[in-house]
Amino acid sequence: MKENMKIIANRQIAKDIYELTLAGSLVQRMRTPGQFVHMKVANSGPLLRRPLSLCDINQEANECTIIYRAEGAGTTLLSQKLPGDTVDVLGPLGNGFSVSALSSGQRALLVGGGIGVPPLYELAKQLVKKGVFVTIVLGFQTKDVVFYEERFASFGETYVATVDGSYGMKGFVTDVIHHHRLSFHVLYACGPKPMLRALANEFPHQDVYLSLEERMGCGIGACFACVCRVPHSETAYKKVCSDGPVFRAGEVVL
Amino acid sequence: MKENMKIIANRQIAKDIYELTLAGSLVQRMRTPGQFVHMKVANSGPLLRRPLSLCDINQEANECTIIYRAEGAGTTLLSQKLPGDTVDVLGPLGNGFSVSALSSGQRALLVGGGIGVPPLYELAKQLVKKGVFVTIVLGFQTKDVVFYEERFASFGETYVATVDGSYGMKGFVTDVIHHHRLSFHVLYACGPKPMLRALANEFPHQDVYLSLEERMGCGIGACFACVCRVPHSETAYKKVCSDGPVFRAGEVVL
Amino acid sequence: MNRLAVELPGLSLKNPIMPASGCFGFGREYAKFYDLSVLGAIMIKATTLEARFGNPTPRVAETPSGMLNAIGLQNPGVDRVINEELPWLAQYDVPIIANVAGSTVEEYVEVARRISKAPNVHALELNISCPNVKKGGIAFGTVPEVAAELTRAVKEVSDVPVYVKLSPNVTNIVAMARAVEQAGADGLTMINTLLGMRIDVKTAKPILANRTGGLSGPAIKPIAIRMIYEVSQAVSIPIIGMGGIESAEDVIEFFYAGASAVAIGTANFIDPYVCPNIIRDLPNVLDELRIDHISQCTGRGWNNGQTVYCGT
């Protein structure tokens, strides 16, 4: 469950956005899109691990890909790592997106916001492989930070929105969905909480899976840092790290 | 006085002993053997800088060499650095060995113990250049950690002692001096305090320069971490970092 | 001879390494990484009378060489701990130290009474020092008389020895230690977290929803060492030390300061294998130091090799 994985590539693909390819035997345990790894970027760096989603799993090559935004101390340090270096990876962790919720011929809508986009890539790959039709809506702040549009386009119709209108449609992912009247059997989403809330409110009677973020300690369910409430209970809870990060809309309080 | 110097080479030359070659414009300020640099080995590594002596100064090539023992957190991290990496160097600091204490044709005895050996190298170089005859006595714990014997031998008669007798004469540097009845106009020494004390006691009436070590905060004279007492005074002091590290025997209490 | 075996009131430990309360849940998650029977003991998560949800999130924030937490004593309540967690833990050959918390003396007493009867609970750890709850918690941990009264009340009902967990957020830790020793504590555990805070530069808001939280991790190690050094010279009950331990060398440092066993908290989050790794490394470190038995390390920082607390 823990390995010093080898960095195969670590390249910038948009402003502050990096694509990291890792090799190691842990890849053989990685199956489900939406699962994440808990990464210690350096021995002498920041104390805690950083949760990062799996973006692409390639078991034949024994490689996986992660896309991250270099923002704070840990991810900035990570962005300086070179091919050949290693990083300490714990994972795969958590419960990912349910691919089995759909069968061949059905329609999935995948909605990603900002740095919530990456886990949708492996999800799209697995759904398409299964014969599911996917439509993808990606929301970003601005043109500079858009990534993977063409990659997603190879799986299905792909729409991009930017908040400032500098690329694609101006507005939010919900605007895209309305504008194009996109429909689906199952909706899968990952991104900032306001986006997830909007989607949950928009489609209260449909099958919606949401991937949540929360500050983590252990990443494995032991420290109770990452809990969220369950509707209609004072004490019931779910842990984002081990019960999630993907929940069915309605399962937890957003 | 502060520069991110470039690592040209960082190679192991004995057990846990590394020879680090740095390039940068700071080298142009480095003149005196026995001076040291205060080095921050990594941005995200240990908090404090590490004092390390200049071993070789090559102003034509804009390079200097430092020899260090990988022991604690900082020096171990340093030993993992690769050519092309940079380290944050403050220096040169302190007052080094007085080369002008001798004139051409006179005799110098250079005595180094363990990781106190390095600064004697630049000293020997400068003395020989001046026409001074140098004799060198190097003491080490054991054979594994002996370094630079041949290099010193090119400057003058060089004797090695090891505490366990695994190489050279068995015993301490003072044993070598006695055994070979070595004499000198000026003695220069760097090494552990017991060795320095023994030498000061041995030659109370001669010109003896000793390089001291002390745990440091600032390295520039501001924090009073590294003071030593001055004989016959309750309050007088010298700072190892800025008044030393080299003192005349008798100048400070050992 | 087992060089790591340690005898403490109520506890025959095969080694002096145990996960610290709140950093190991009830063991279920770490059991996926290794066999819990290798541990000296397990300090389970703080237990209160009723189930508690705890504080809103974010509950953790990173700091230089440390972390802040404000979990707020989330736990399923003493009865579910007794009925669900402790029986599950009983499959492992490892004594349990039950961390007891509450808002009133009565609550502490009731939790202690019930949980001390569980067959695999070999000792209680009185959490008088949790900085993350409004009522109780830290108040009990900062006034010697209040701590003493609580200790006395719990001792009266407990079927097993009682360790009191000291808060470092006090002017005089020795006074706290003496007060609870006098009141009958069988041992001390120290230190709990230091009260700290971080404010987000972008939003100007505290990062923790609870605003303040408890600082743990390597950053606090020198404070823990100092306090254990002071307290161990002032009391004659044993100390289980904690605060920033990451390695076998750290364990030795805590023993030198005066600890007779240690607990590992935050480091479990960084490396889930840290406890078994330390247990593996300790004999080698003892070899290097030419020390036969770990207990000989206790108090060496001040006693130069005399015997201090050495079990019974």
Added chain:
Amino acid sequence: MNRLAVELPGLSLKNPIMPASGCFGFGREYAKFYDLSVLGAIMIKATTLEARFGNPTPRVAETPSGMLNAIGLQNPGVDRVINEELPWLAQYDVPIIANVAGSTVEEYVEVARRISKAPNVHALELNISCPNVKKGGIAFGTVPEVAAELTRAVKEVSDVPVYVKLSPNVTNIVAMARAVEQAGADGLTMINTLLGMRIDVKTAKPILANRTGGLSGPAIKPIAIRMIYEVSQAVSIPIIGMGGIESAEDVIEFFYAGASAVAIGTANFIDPYVCPNIIRDLPNVLDELRIDHISQCTGRGWNNGQTVYCGT
């Protein structure tokens, strides 16, 4: 408008950045690196009545993201500070805050009386919290009444405003702050170091010759932030904050917590240019945050933009 200018009792600061006492000597060394006139102020090394040698060495030890020091108030005595150091500092356009220490009330009073008359001393900083001296020092810093009495006595003789430097080694920092405010303190500086210790694993001896020392550096930053956050809401005199500051962002965090100016200690050892670098970076950080003036940051962590202490 100077976006960094700050008005505090006795101090018109061109910017709120000053080196902390004991981490900058009397400025001579850092003057080789940059023009001291760029600084908001300078807190000079603690001064006692007579010259003091201080503690034996080693006097410093490294810890995770921090350092311990036990210098022991080494200084040349108040008269030499007045006759040699302060006149030398007068060549720079920078107000001096004189750190006053002593073992008795009388000693504090005498040092304060003399040094407050020096023309470039614009304020005193009463060091009631140095953990590294046997007598006085920390005793004054842990009992509110004792601190208040000392403050009152010094206020009576001082020609300039008096700031009291609080020790974090207390149960109730707010009580200390209120006591010295009541006694007439014009401002607070906080925090001094936390008492800590390290023991050498090889020798089993404390690394510091003095055994314990004061913990400073980034490790203590969350504790400083928490204490300033608490105290700034409880008093109405301004706070000069310190404890682990390394960057302009850290400065903002201290202001948000409630500081009106800050001091930089340990970071000077890591980068001698840290103070001028922070002064250079601050306007850019204010730009990013869309804040006009640094003073608007004070207390934002709890007051959401109301005005708190804002000079006179």
